[in-house]
Amino acid sequence: MAKIRELLSQGRSYSFEFFPPKTDKAAANLERALTELEPLQPTFVSVTYGAGGSTRERTHEIVTSILRNTTMTPMAHLTCAAHTVGELRAILERYRDAGVENILALHGDPPQELELPEGELAYAIDLVELVRSVGNFSVGVAVHPEGHPLSTSRAADLEHQSRKLAVADFGITQFGFYARDYVRFRDEMAGRGVDTPIIPGIIPVTNVTSIPKMAALNGAAFPEDLAARLNAVAEDADAVRAIGVEYATELCEELLAADVPGLHFYTLNKSTATREIYANLGLPARA
Numbered sequence: 090m091a092k093i094r095e096l097l098s099q100g101r102s103y104s105f106e107f108f109p110p111k112t113d114k115a116a117a118n119l120e121r122a123l124t125e126l127e128p129l130q131p132t133f134v135s136v137t138y139g140a141g142g143s144t145r146e147r148t149h150e151i152v153t154s155i156l157r158n159t160t161m162t163p164m165a166h167l168t169c170a171a172h173t174v175g176e177l178r179a180i181l182e183r184y185r186d187a188g189v190e191n192i193l194a195l196h197g198d199p200p201q202e203l204e205l206p207e208g209e210l211a212y213a214i215d216l217v218e219l220v221r222s223v224g225n226f227s228v229g230v231a232v233h234p235e236g237h238p239l240s241t242s243r244a245a246d247l248e249h250q251s252r253k254l255a256v257a258d259f260g261i262t263q264f265g266f267y268a269r270d271y272v273r274f275r276d277e278m279a280g281r282g283v284d285t286p287i288i289p290g291i292i293p294v295t296n297v298t299s300i301p302k303m304a305a306l307n308g309a310a311f312p313e314d315l316a317a318r319l320n321a322v323a324e325d326a327d328a329v330r331a332i333g334v335e336y337a338t339e340l341c342e343e344l345l346a347a348d349v350p351g352l353h354f355y356t357l358n359k360s361t362a363t364r365e366i367y368a369n370l371g372l373p374a375r376a
């Protein structure tokens with residue numbers, strides 16, 4: 090199994106993100122997506138971690154299954170919110186012993202419906218340090234080109250994100266819809282002496298309501314012209330997906346022209362839109 094920091098040194102990456110399913114039907118959808126996307130031979134794939142550890146076991150099961158049963162390189166998301174250091178260390182030791190070598194270190198949020206402690210680590214940067222103390226992992230972090238949604242000062246936000254990136258092997262951005270936001274953020278990090286690879290996150294808009302809501306929660310500006318086009322065909326699911334794929338393809342083309350180190354696709358456990366974008370971009374499966 091390869092470490093992502095080594096894979097990034099070999100050229101541009103193309104990666105996919107999945108989330109742990111909650112039902113048998115959702116599990117079948119994930120299995121189908123993995124099967125249909127594996128032939129594209131992504132550089133790596135990632136599996137998210139539910140708020141407060143709510144998907145701890147499912148995340149571990151999916152990551153280790155990908156490692157053992159597919160040709161893909163998995164990365165496990167891990168959050169420190171609502172966890173003790175001992176709990177986090179135990180989770181990391183299990184990944185290390187299973188042969189998993191890539192971790193995305195996040196702060197995360199505890200589930201709102203549960204009364205859970207804040208957690209013993211205050212920031213994702215503290216989790217990065219813990220991850221490195223447990224094993225020889227390749228460690229990534231999440232970044233927000235448009236600013237963290239809870240931040241009230243861009244200057245302070247940029248300082249925090251630059252310190253986090255400086256100790257990580259790579260960063261993956263929250264999904265966005267404008268290449269200029271990514272380029273601006275990358276230049277701001279470079280101006281602070283940070284040259285850690287930053288991979289932009291891409292999400293094809295395949296429905297009219299949920300993804301714009303996700304964007305609002307994450308502080309990502311949703312294009313008004315895209316919203317208008319989607320709303321005009323809201324009753325036609327195929328037309329909505331086609332518009333979303335077209336917009337995402339154009340965004341990817343802009344980002345590739347800006348010499349990004351890779352593209353990270355938020356698949357939402359579906360394969361069609363990602364495969365269509367791949368085809369539009371003329372991306373071959375990696376040998």
